[in-house]
Amino acid sequence: MPSRRDFISASLGSLGTLAGLASCSTAPRPDDYEQCVERTWRHGGGVSGNPTALQHELVRYASLAPSSHNTQCWKFHLEDHAISILPDFSRRCPAVDPDDHHLFVSLGCAAENLTQAALANGLKGHASFDAAAGRGVRVTMEPTRPFPSTLFQAIPERQSTRGEYDGQPVSPQELQLLERAGTGSGVELILLTERQAMERVLEYVVQGNTAQMNDPAFVDELKRWIRFSGDEAVRMGDGLYAASSGNPALPPWLGRLLFDVFFTPKSENDKYAKHVRSSTGIAIFVSDTPGPARWVEVGRCYARFALQSAALGIRNAMLNQPVEVATLRPQFAAFLxxxxxxxxxxxxxxxxxxxxxxxxxPVAAVLV
Structure with missing residues (x-):
């Protein structure tokens, strides 16, 4: 999913000097990316009494939701008292997500962000899967008392943080809040915090990662969604920015060259081992029935989990290899x-x- 691949091993740091020299003449001014971040990850305002402006602001909040590879695989259709979130199949990832599971999870994430933002602006949102209208999510809204929830306040702070954590435990009260946020209709959240169980999950992550890394279609697809430099990230407005994974920002030509050299099963497996062993725990979302309607609900549950995490100062990131590799998924389910x-x-x-x-x-790019 919901996005999550680093692309270069820690040994890339030895090429930092080369990266710095190469990026001096081609990278954008440092404030270009930073200014774009400030415009993107913020709370808005000034739309009271303007229904069209408010709908655009709700779409902006919805688009801050997580999506697989940060593909932003959604389109928004504005109606009176409703907003429909439609799948954008031109942004699907057939190698990593052949049944569009992650795509519909992403729609659910956007729907949850939208309903939280609507409530903060005095609108109660009712989200439902609409199979008849492009298999999207329709959020109808009715006036209510404005309530800027803790989850809404955390929207600009939420991040898929692809780095090492401090390994320290969180409190039982925080675990209860995370479990409550991540549970929904037909969706259970399993929280693993014991080291032995986490090591077992790591074994499945390594198996899945090795299988994916040996699949040229998966590697090519991932590479297409990496934005190696700040100006490429700003120009495209999507994808996985290299610096977001702790790697140096590079000119695209150099980034692609080093990707081919350093993106290996061993380097990635070593990295995931460090990531798991530095984590406090692992959360696994389990649905009771297959299909897009339930996957949307999974997305809403994960979005609440991620927002609650952000509100508590807790980071999170995906380890989806055990559920993305179809032959491995039943074994992982048996372990659970x-x-x-x-x-x-x-x-x-x-x-x-x-x-x-x-x-x-921008909002204009996702409206239909």
Whole structure:
């Protein structure tokens, strides 16, 4: 999913001098990316009494939701008292997400952000899966008392943080808040905090990662969504910005060259081992029935989990290899003891430093 791949091993640091020299003449001014971050990751205002402006602001909040590879695989249709979130199949990722599971999870994430933002602006949102209208999510809204919830306040702070955490435990009260936020209709949240269980999950992550890294279609697809430099990230407004994974920003030509050299199963598996072992715990979202309607609900649950995490100062990032590799998924389900139910998302969490944020396309680009 919901996005999550680093592309260069820690050994890339030895090429820092080369990266710095190469980027001096081609990278944008440092404030270009930073200014775009400030415009993107913020709370808005000044739309009271202007219904059209308010709808655009709600779409902006919705587009700050997580999506697989940060593809932003959604389109928004504005109606009187409603906003529909439609799948943008031109942004699907067939190699990593052949059944569009992550795509519909992403729509659910956007729907949750939208309903939280609507409530803060005096509108109660009712989200429902609409199979008849492009298999999207329709959010109808009715006036209510404005309530800027804790989850709404955390929207600009939420991030998929692809780095090492501090490994320290979180309190039982915080775990209860995370579990409550991440549970929904037909969706269970399993929280693993014991080291032995986390090591077992790591074994499945390594198996899945190795299988994906040996799939040229997966590697090519991932590479297409990486934005190696700040100006490329700003120009495209989507994808996985290299610096967001703790890697140096590079001119695209150099980034692609080093990707081919350093993106290996061993380097990635070593990195995931460090990530898991520095995490406080692992959250696994499990749905009771397959299909887009339930996957949307999984997305809403994950969005609440991620926003609650951000509100508590807890980071999170995806470890979805055990659920993305179809042949591995039943074995992972057996390890979890969930029977025939599907494990949908695997998420590590813990406290750690914030990384440079990813960017988003403008509202006008996602309206239909």
């Amino acid at each position: 003891g969930i029977g025939a139910r599907r494990p949908d998302l695997v998420v590590r969490f813990g406290r750690g430093p914030k990384m440079p944020p990813s960017l988003r396309r």
